[in-house]
Amino acid sequence: MSQEIATIRVTRYRPEKDSQPFFQEYKVPYRHDMVVLDALNYIKAELDGSLTYRWSCRMGVCGSCGANIDGEPKLTCASFLHEFKDRTITVEPMSHFPVIKDLVVDMEDFMEKLVKIKPWIIRKKDSLVEEGEYRQSSKELDRYQQFSSCINCMLCYAACPIYGLNEKFLGPAATALAYRYIEDSRDQGKDIRFPIVHEIEGVWECTLVGECSVVCPKGVDPMLAIQRTKILGATNAIKSILMPRGGR
Amino acid sequence: MEHHNHDIVIVGGGAAGLRAAIAAVELQPKMDVAVVSKVYPMRSHTVSAEGGMAAVTREYDNFDSHAYDTIKGSDFLADQDSVEFFVKEAPRESYQLEHWGCPFSRDPDGRISSRAFGGMSVKRTLFATDKIGFHLLHTLFQTSLKYENIHRYDEWFVTSLLVDKDRVEGVTAIEMRTGELVTILGKAVIIATGGCGRIFQFTTNGWIKTGDGMALAYRAGVPLKDMEMVQYHPTLLPNTGILITEAARGEGGHLLNKDGERFLKRYVPGKMELGPRDILSRAEMSEINAGRGFDGPYGSYVNLDLTHLGEITIEDKLPFVKELAEKYLGIDPAHEPIPVRPGQHYMMGGVHTDMHGFTGMPGLYAAGEAACVTMNGANRLGSNSLTECLVFGAAAGRAAAQSAMKEISPSFGNPVQGEAMMEEKRIFDQLLKHEQGERISGIRTEMQNEMEKDVGIYRDENSLKEACRIVGALKTRLKNGIVEDKDHVYNTELVSALELDFMLDVAETIPYSAVLRHESRGAHFRTEYTKRDDAHFLKHSMAYKTAGPPRIDYSPVMITRWKPEERVY
Amino acid sequence: MKMETHKVAKLHAILWGIFSLGGMIAAFLLPVMIYMTAIAYPFGLWPFSRENPACPSCLTLVRDPSLLVTGHLLGALFVFVTIAGSLFHGIFRFQSALTEVGLLKYRRALEAVGYFIIFVGIIVLAYYLIAWYLNGTIT
Secondary structure, three states: OOOOOEEEEEEEOOOOOOOOOOEEEEEOOOOOOOOOHOOOOOOOOHOOOOOOOOOOOOOOOOOEEEEEEOOEEHHHHHHHHHOHHHHHEEEEEEOOEEEEEEEOOHHHHHHHHHOOOOOOOOOOOOOOOOOOOOOOOOOHHHHHHHHHOOOOOOHHHHOHHHHOOOOOOOOHHHHHHHHHHHOOOOOOOOOHHHHOOOEEEOOOOOOOOHHHHHHHHHOHHHHHHHHHHHHHHHHHHHHHOOOOOOOO | OEEEEEEEEOOOOOHHHHHHHHHHHHHHOOOEEEEEEOOOOOHHHHHHHHOOEEOOOOOOOOHHHHHHHHHHHHHOOOHHHHHHHHHHHHHHHHHHHHHHHOOOOOOOOOOOOOEEOOOOOOOOOOOOOOHHHHHHHHHHHHHHHOOEEEEEEEEEEEEEEEEOEEEEEEEEEEEEEEEEEEEEEEEEEEOOOOOOOOOOOOOOOOOOOOHHHHHHHHHOOEEOOOOEEEEEEEEEOOOOEEEEHHHHHOOOEEEEEOOOOOHHHOOOOOHHHHHOHHHHHHHHHHHHHHOOOOEEEOOOOEEOHHHHHHHHHHHHHHHHHHHHHHHHHOOOOOOOOOOEEEEEEEEEEEEEEEOEEEEOOEEEOOOOHHHOOOOOOOOOOOOOHHHHHHHHHHHHHHHHHHHHHHHOOOOOOOOHHHHHHHHHHHHHHHOOOOOOOOEEEHHHHHHHHHHHHOOOOOHHHHHHHHHHHHHHHHHHOOEEEEEEOOOOOOHHHHHHHHHHHHHHHHHHHHHHHHHHHHOOEEOOOOOEEOOOOOOHHHHEEEEEEEOOEEEEEEEEEOOOOOOOOOOOO | OOOOOOOOOHHHHHHHHHHHHHHHHHHHHHHHHHHHHHHHHHOOOOOOOOOOOOOOOEEEEEEEEOHHHHHHHHHHHHHHHHHHHHHHHHHHHHHHHHHHHOOHHHHHHHHHHHHHHHHHHHEEEEEEEHHHHHHHOOO
């Protein structure tokens, strides 16, 4: 039986050599249970040691290996070759991020956004650990659980046209995370977090394209988080006009 | 050469490293802490832990029970003082994590839920569905962002420890983005780089688990303890090695052979699927060797059957198992069994430390899987390792902070400057400049296959000696390995070469330690010495780096209240 | 911790609230209005009725769509919310569309023009409706 072949076209860009990104094509032996990451690993091990990309867990949870695969932001470890026509697959770096090398993008902007929304429990007064856990019902957990499932893979930013136009936009994952803390019954930091998400470049830039929620590999719905955060913003603004002296 | 100065330099940004960083700044808010990690911290392999974290939090449970389970699980090789310290700190660390926001699953009364786990005599494993590692890591990472004195060096690859007169004064690291070698000096260094599963071919571990920290300490003169104790987890997907959590059995899943029989009744009748991992992995291999396994394209396997649990339990308690089975095998575990086989999962052994993470070398600490405290002995119980990262990460962070308060900052002069220059030369003038030679990926594959073949679940004198020989030969070959990518910017191939260099050093200690242990204990099973031998081997092996092969020495096991007895489940 | 200042986009929040809620209500009311003016009235369907000799006592709610406005305060409000809500939703969405197609450069200017037209329209509409309601006739 002759070995079946898949063709992988990968964006190459090595800043020390190349002035422009270009495509390089590789032929890899095809197996039905192969993911795009397996193909990249084959190329790096057997064909071209200089191909550069990030990966680690190969099970869809570390969030390292996002790329634009045939134009769609996806995790390379969770995209099977057999899903693509003709076994010809184009792999490019995620859109909207500066490229460091080949498929490796600069994620500093995202890291800054992460810090900006203060992703930690804010309490007016911390309870002692000796007193045991804060009680939380399953219902209260349900209110934020899906938003705590974000793996920071940034596919949603690669999919968001608004982020592509305006990098100051807080964007899907960071808002989802902010909303995760806003909805956590243990958190008391709404007054601190609201002004951050309700800035003009917080949630208001979002025009409800919804691609973020489509591409999320973990079933998080950032668009929902953004919409709910907008509703909170609108009601707060109206309240503050109707009850200027603190109606929260 | 560029250099940075901090009070504490932590190598590794997973559970142990981040917990250490937070502990240090909480103890002393002015403490200037650097977390140096070769990946962004939320990519650390802690993220892949699934089942849960053990701690005594219930009325029906007590410290002695947790300690005894752990010690029995370790086949009495654990240091019992460390275990006692561990079980007492475990609830505190769990509640602390909850206070920091970890989205634990809850009981109807709002308390953290606990589930059954292998080798634990009661339900004491706290969980967040089946993604505790992911949630724990993100909770710690996000909490760490609160502290302005925690400085991160994300995607910086540490290449060596800088040592001045037997005192560790910092590290050299490649800033991957620029490709420059930089020194980061500190009054204390904590190693929290996790395990080295990638020295094996079939492992649950992520690509980044290359034993960097173990090798760093080992090269600096600290012994690696109990390295022959390698945990093989019983339930990995046969193709990829992706882990199917023990929680699947904790929630009631069954292991079945080809005849549809719950074969564990022949091996651990008292515990069945909740037996410890070492025994279960061997039981699976026995079934397969007896011809009662299934044959598949990736070798023989047995079935993990969850179909009787029902869709709701799987959805609520094991959503990640469902996701993994659906995505990577195309099967719905509510309707079809999951094929599994045993594979490398965890290193009980690691950098020798005391229970405060101190390695014995001034200025150097270690915690988490990279370290060997030792509380896991010859076999770790499932769900103890995350708690271990928190308890001993915090302990190491505090100990390092206390020591740093007394020390003065190292200065960037000799000998560390000289060492750093040598390191720069080794990497950029030698390794990167090789034009002719062998591709490193081939050497890596050979190492992985050899470790898999000869240092696996069953070992004997011949296989181990063969492994010693081959790994030694691979080390020589790596000296002539080439890195094709000559760029400085983000050179992952260069990093891989340095990782392989680390892995080979670490890998070598395993067969060398194992060949001298003429007994079977916990995960270490010798086909010619199938019984435990307390008279001769109730002791820790200590592998020291020499110019040649590792030198193996021994240290006593600390026994406090639990005398070694036969380990029957 | 460093002090940070965040400028909450309060006006934008309120505009978004009107866009969202107003748009939703307008979307419900618009078909009602179209039904009344474009279908029910010309064809004499409920609630309008041509003279029905067979049934003099049949309930006839309104005879003339203009009574929608002049007949009742709620009627005037109905017309106002439908038209103003639609206009507002339109301009807000227009602004989003400008962002999506990447006309960021012109967005502020187009936005300002758009809002100006819409607000003027809404004020004129309100003026006429009030006058109509009060006088029963267009002044």
